[in-house]
Amino acid sequence: GAGVSQSPRYKVAKRGQDVALRCDPISGHVSLFWYQQALGQGPEFLTYFQNEAQLDKSGLPSDRFFAERPEGSVSTLKIQRTQQEDSAVYLCASSHGTSGSWDETQYFGPGTRLLVL
Amino acid sequence: AQKVTQAQTEISVVEKEDVTLDCVYETRDTTYYLFWYKQPPSGELVFLIRRNSFDEQNEISGRYSWNFQKSTSSFNFTITASQVVDSAVYFCALAGSYQLTFGKGTKLSVIP
Numbered sequence: 673g674a675g676v677s678q679s680p681r682y683k684v685a686k687r688g689q690d691v692a693l694r695c696d697p698i699s700g701h702v703s704l705f706w707y708q709q710a711l712g713q714g715p716e717f718l719t720y721f722q723n724e725a726q727l728d729k730s731g732l733p734s735d736r737f738f739a740e741r742p743e744g745s746v747s748t749l750k751i752q753r754t755q756q757e758d759s760a761v762y763l764c765a766s767s768h769g770t771s772g773s774w775d776e777t778q779y780f781g782p783g784t785r786l787l788v789l
Numbered sequence: 790a791q792k793v794t795q796a797q798t799e800i801s802v803v804e805k806e807d808v809t810l811d812c813v814y815e816t817r818d819t820t821y822y823l824f825w826y827k828q829p830p831s832g833e834l835v836f837l838i839r840r841n842s843f844d845e846q847n848e849i850s851g852r853y854s855w856n857f858q859k860s861t862s863s864f865n866f867t868i869t870a871s872q873v874v875d876s877a878v879y880f881c882a883l884a885g886s887y888q889l890t891f892g893k894g895t896k897l898s899v900i901p
Contacts, residue, residue, distance in 0.1 A: 703887065714793075714880050714891030715834070728887070761832060769887075777824070778889060780834035 674698070676781035678764050684787045685754045693749045693784045695764030703769030704747050705778060706739055709761040718762075721747060722769065754788045761785050791816045793883050795892035802871050803900050810866045810895045812881030818842075823857065823864045824882040824889065834880070840864065871899045 677696045685691050697704050703722055707715035708731075717731040723744040732739070736755075741747040751758055765778040792815040802808045814823065825837040838848065840857050848855050852869045868875055878894045 705887070705889075707889075712893070714882075714893050715889070716891070717888045720887055731888075763834065765834075777836055777839050779836060780826070782831065782833040785832070 676764055676766055676779055678762075678781040678784050680784060681782060682785050682787075684789065686789055687754060687756060689754050689788075690750065690752045691754055691786065693751075693762050693786070695747045695749070695766075695781060697745065697747070697764070697766030698779060699745075701766035701768055701779075702744075703767045703776070703778075704741055705765040705767075706747070706749050707763040707765065707780075708733075709763055709783070711760070715763050718749070751786075754786075756788050759786055759788045791818075791883050791885055791890040793881050793890055793892035795879075795881055795895050797895045798893070799896045799898070801898045801900060804873060805870050807867060807869050808871055808897065810868075810879050810881075810897065812864045812866065812892060814862050814864065814881070814883045816862075816883060816885050818885035820885075822884040824884065825855065825864075825866050826880045826882060826891075827877045828880060828894070829877040837866075868897075871897075873899050873901050875899050 679694045706718040709715040719739045720728040721741045736752045738750045761783040763783045765780045767776040767778045769776050794813045821842045823840045826834045854867045856865045876899045878896045880891050880894045882889045882891045
């Protein structure tokens with residue numbers, strides 16, 4: 673596809689369940705980012721991959737959050753033992769980002785809306 | 790620390806009116822990039838523009854224009870002759886590294 677895709681688009685989980693959110697970046701994009709967007713707020717950075725390497729995970733709110741990109745393309749954000757405060761939209765973005773350059777435009781997917789009951 | 794402030798939470802205009810969305814930023818970086826994204830009800834963030842800190846030339850793209858003023862740390866966005874399809878939440882963002890720092894967004898409603 674031409675853009676970033678994410679699945680599922682909506683996820684309802686019971687408190688304590690584990691969830692996995694998938695991101696398919698634009699083909700050939702080296703850099704991949706995850707953001708969390710709470711209701712009525714702007715997106716907030718979670719983590720950054722360059723190819724398969726996770727170079728920054730400083731934005732992950734707790735050790736219940738884990739992200740991976742094992743083959744340098746598709747990425748999965750996993751949340752263990754979900755809590756109500758994890759309810760948010762999780763956005764994935766990718767950029768061409770060769771050679772660690774950071775000034776390239778990030779293109780966003782439609783997001784996964786997670787609701788934890 | 791970087792910060793982006795979009796003081797206007799919500800704006801309503803009547804179709805064909807012009808509207809300006811304000812963005813003020815704070816950064817200690819000498820090199821940085823500024824962005825505007827549009828988020829329609831579908832939720833996807835749509836890229837509109839990117840400017841680097843060394844280029845203060847204003848830009849026009851169709852009905853959209855951007856005014857970057859480094860002296861006041863502002864990067865304002867004007868929509869001329871607004872249309873109903875412009876209704877969305879608009880985000881200003883700052884990048885001093887690979888992380889984007891977003892403002893809280895301005896919800897624009899264009900009334901027919």
